Amino acid sequence: MTNILISVVGPTAIGKTALSIKLAQHFNADIISADSRQFYKEMHIGTAVPSREELNTAKHHFIQHKSIEESYSVGDFERDAIAKISELHQKNPIVIMVGGSGLYVKAVTKGLDDFPDVDKNIREELNKKLETNGLKPLQNQLKELDPEAYNTIAIDNPQRLVRALEICIGTNKPYSSFLTNPEKKRDFKTITIGLDAKRDIIYDRINQRVDLMIENGLLEEVKKLLPYKNLNALNTVGYKELFRYFEGFDTLDFAISEIKKNTRRFAKRQLTWFRKNENITWFNYQTDKDQIISYVEKQL
Incomplete structure (x- = not known):
């Protein structure tokens, strides 16, 4: 069997x-x-x-x-x-x-899924924004850059949110486009x-x-x-x-x-x-x- x-x-x-x-x-x-x-x-x-x-x-x-x-x-x-x-x-x-x-x-x-390498400075910058301003501004940014990811990933999880955003910013492509x-x-x-x-x-x-x-x-x-x-x-x-x-x-x-x-x-x-x-x-x-x-x- x-x-x-x-x-x-x-x-x-x-x-x-x-x-x-x-x-x-x-x-x-x-x-x-x-x-x-x-x-x-x-x-x-x-x-x-x-x-x-x-x-x-x-x-x-x-x-x-x-x-x-x-x-x-x-x-x-x-x-x-x-x-x-x-x-x-x-x-x-x-x-x-x-x-x-x-x-x-x-x-x-x-x-x-496999994701391309992106500039580490992007993540550092996003983490600074997270520490200073909290999740909401980053969630709004993801909603603008990749509505599909915004509606499916755990946007209350800072690691997942930052990961999705760094891919969007670092590749100029939606994070969700790499999920194929x-x-x-x-x-x-x-x-x-x-x-x-x-x-x-x-x-x-x-x-x-x-x-x-x-x-x-x-x-x-x-x-x-x-x-x-x-x-x-x-x-x-x-x-x-x-x-x-x-x-x-x-x-x-x-x-x-x-x-x-x-x-x-x-x-x-x-x-x-x-x-x-x-x-x-x-x-x-x-x-x-x-x-x-x-x-x-x-x-x-």
């Missing part, structure tokens, strides 16, 4: 974890996490790491395996994930991958399943999840991480808003509303990214999981 990677994608809070576990149990397969926010062991509640019970129902990889103080890039993940998938395929022709981080999913299934390189050859075939719902349902599920995170102790988790707030891993939704609360800039109610708003924006970007992939077979989030398994078996 050909080696297969079953990739489960979709917006945050849509039910990817539950489906991936059902698939893993049915095919007696391991799960690779492609959720870049779940790599760090110091972050649990705000990143919606699967519960201990969920982790015990199937073998998971790349969950809380790094420290926030370690540097871990998408290139590092591509290398490690491909090696792990190859190892797992020696025991089982099927491996499950789950995650809503589009770039990390693409790194595994198709490989990363030939796919890398993989030793497996990929079946990609997408979960979706109407936008108002997605947004309502996100709001409920944020409220549940607060109930489950997100404030305490973030407070412990306050001394590390400048680390790149912590510059993410659910943490940066509460850092502002603890530093006295915002009220708690406002911080929570910002988490919900920014998570909704993140979900919109996820869908924009994934909907460009014509190889995804989409299912409504309420579709019976056995029906999805039946579809996968037909593909096999």
